[in-house]
Amino acid sequence: MDNLHPLESKVLLALAPQPGSPSTLDHLADSTGLEPSQLSMAVEWLLAKSLIAVHAETVAYIASLTPIGEVFFEKYAPIERVLSAAREAGQTGKRLTIQDIQAKEALEPSDVSKAVGTLKKEGAILIVQGGCIESTGRNSPTAEAMRALLQELRSGQRELQTFAEPLRAVLQQHAVKRGNAREPFRVDERVTRSFLLTPSGQEVADQLSRDGVAEEVSQLTPELLKEGAWRTKQFRKYTISLRAPRIAAGKRHPYREFLDLVKLKLVSMGFQEMRGTLVETEFWNMDALFMPQFHPARDIHDVYFVKNPTHARDIAEPYLTNVTQVHENGARAGSTGWGYQFDAERARRLVLRSQGTAVSARRLATSPSVPGKYFSIARCFRYDQVDATHATDFFQVEGIVLGSDINFRTLLGLLNLFAREVAQAKEVKFLPAYFPFTEPSVEMHVRHPKLGWMELGGAGLFRPEVTTPLGVSVPVIAWGLGLDRMAMVALGIHDIRDLFSADLEFIRTMRGSF
């Protein structure tokens, strides 16, 4: 009762006034004013709830024209055409064979022979010597019945029973039957059901007429509110267990959400953001970081070179001179240097930034704060085949810490802080590592709740060969965090390319747990 749909109520109320007298769908359509589709839906629902029952099923036979019948109406039925051809031949004295008629009237042989058979039986024609057809001048009742039936059914279907006997016989004879589709008429069975209220349906209907059904509405409207009419209304209850329709939200990319969180953590630990350029000189990308120009990682197979222009105009002084000297002989940095001839031309060569440390190097050269903490989330490029673990470009989270209190132990302390704040890791391991620009160098491993021991980042104290030429005289920590693996676990993906996915459905459904 609670769950009655407005359509159901209408049908119940239409049946209620004449208890015991059944109504057909046609009657119900009239009395409820519902569309056929709405009505049949409501009836099915009510039957399923046993509020109404089928009283009787009556079968009616409905005659109608087939497409063949349409053609016959346009061009006359074969029987008429055969008869009129025979009469015409009789008047002109021509001799006419069955084949002649077939050819002349462009009729199917089966239609012609059937028509000839009927006409002959009815005495309207004679077959004479040589297979010729002659008209007897008598009428053919079948031909006339056909004409009448085609005429009649052209204007609409009709119940078979309403045709008088001779016509009905002709109709049935020429109706589509299995195995013979070339007929002008068809006769369809139509089941008409009539319905009655069941006792429980009667109860519900009575209650409905007592309480009134017009009160139930599905949607609260401004009008109902304005007029206060909602007070007398009932609000249809919904099936709230159904699944909600999908919508799309405006939202951040989950990977960016992750990076935003990292950004927030770093700022909250006292780090200032630094930014750099996508295109860098070899000088800032490598030379300033004391990577010798013959270093294997500077090979053509590791870094992307820019096509045009190939070189920057110049490198700012005094950095060029300072870095040149530190490479050649370690001047003023307390180093032996690499002992090779520095190529200033090579230093101006433009590359796609291959490491975020380039941003740090530039920061060191532009009067950084001491003490100072800096970070960047920089897009970097490596000359790698793109696969599940290598993207064409990727984010590096990197930074520096300057201060008179910086040493190996404070470096480890800072990494501990990162492990706790960024990776929520309780267990940390420090391993010796190698980076061209730091000494000592450390690799930090943390125990990730899902991945077990994993490398979280690398760090070290910048070599004096890096800091001295850039005018920095305090120790500097250089650190980098490898967060992509952590991000992939948080986002539930296994292919680094999915961090940069171009599939909207995937991005809409991807969510992070962090």
Added chain:
Amino acid sequence: MPTISLQRDDLEALIAGPDETASRISIDQLEQWLMLVKGELKGHNPETGELRIELQDSNRPDLWCCEGIARQIRTKQQGAASTYPFFKKQKRVAGKLVVAPGLEQVRPYVAACTAIGYRVTASGLAQLIQTQEKLADIFGRKRRSVSIGLYRLAPIAFPVSYDLVKPDDVRFMPLGMETVMTLREILMVHPKGVEYGGIVSGHDRLPILRDAKGQVLSFPPIINSREIGEVQVGDDHLFVEVTGTDLHMVALTLNIFAANLADRGAVIAPVEIQSPVKTPFGKRWQTPIDFGAPRSIPLKAIEAALGEALGSKEVTTALKSYGYTVKSAGLKVAVQLPPYRNDLLHTVDVVEDVAISQGYARFAPVMPSQFTVGGLSRLEQMADRVRHLMVGMEFQEIISNIMGSHQDFCTRMRLDGSEWAKVVEVDNVMSLSYSCLRQWITPSLLQVETNSSRAFYPHRMFEVGEVAVPDARADVGSRTITVLGAVIAHAGAHFSEIHSCLDLLLYYLDRSFTLEPVPHPSFLEGRAGRIMLNGQAIGLLGELHPEVLEQWQIGVPAVALELEIDRLLDEA
């Protein structure tokens, strides 16, 4: 850096040393010890006993082999490095090697020694060859600065000569060939000649190593002779030679080989090198050679860098047990590297070795305590505001790669031949799909649209990201700009839809803009605008041209917005 393959029992035997019985080393123990060599165990096959170890330190080529790893571990256990008498000048040499004039222009330096008494085993030979390859390939930059030859000693008659010859004047049978070939033929036909020929190209005379009888040892740095230069299992008289362009790298490489062979039980005898020109080693010297020098370091420098008052005793113990020669003198320590190392550039290199020798766990972490203020750049703050507003307008954020193709960034956008088609291109392209940097973001978003016709509509997406715009005035030839790109795509997508977004966005950012019609090939004519702020163009918006949509195989109309976030800062 290199990953090498070695046999567990070979490593165990080398760690024990020639006079001791090897004992089983657990994988856990091994991983602990690998910290001494910055090594990482990459793989372990219990059935074959194969270990795969990656070595990180590109300045420690002595560690890129089983012998070197074992030596560093053994040194730590012994508390000091083993002594190798052959690094001191010897009264007797195995023979002489005479360098001809003119080589200083081609490949000036050579070092050599003999090794007798180690009978080469199959796994030992595999290790020798691996070390030879890793050193020549990575340390020697694909044989350019260093290459190595190993020979059977017996057929060689001293003195050996390192000479220059014309490419057609000498012929010999190289390794891997069945016939005698001239040097020119080797460069043209032999796989190694084709691979490494570039190193000696441009010279009309080429280096050759021959013995006193005129037999060819090798054509450095290309290929050895097949007769003398093919060491086989069972050989126990060996000759080792290194040639190259850097005197110290050449000497160091030979020192590593000599130490390795000595660790396997060979007796090393030096070879005297005679040079026609004066070198930092003089005109005559013996190799192997200890060319290192002691260096005096204030104890305080080490302690300050480590943040720990270790004292001279602990520093001395740590460095000795890491292979150094150490003399402690008051507030200073005089340190010298073993002859198979040459990576002491600065005090900090010693500092790290102290820390590694003692183990990083020896040093208790201390939190940096100096106060600093954190914060985001103004650009990032503005970018974040824009992102939050776009999310509020129901756009989905996208992150795309910055590298892509000219096809996507220009051709499919109908920009070829227009002023909009300038992009930063890469010279050494690996794949045409990744050959330039995007100059705007719309193509990145259309890439998403192309892949997403089955995602329910409407599609509203944006990206705030970096692009690179060529600019002759910029010192690196291009400017990196942070840009907002946004695309709306659905059956009824319309100019006014994206226009409203722009209008609202800039309303909240308090920037009053105007639109100017712009003929832009990516947009329908008369339905594209340039966004103007204080007389400066700061972006574009419009209805994408149907041909652009066709190029991207997009079946619904789409409108796009492109806005330079850097320019929004100018006014503030």
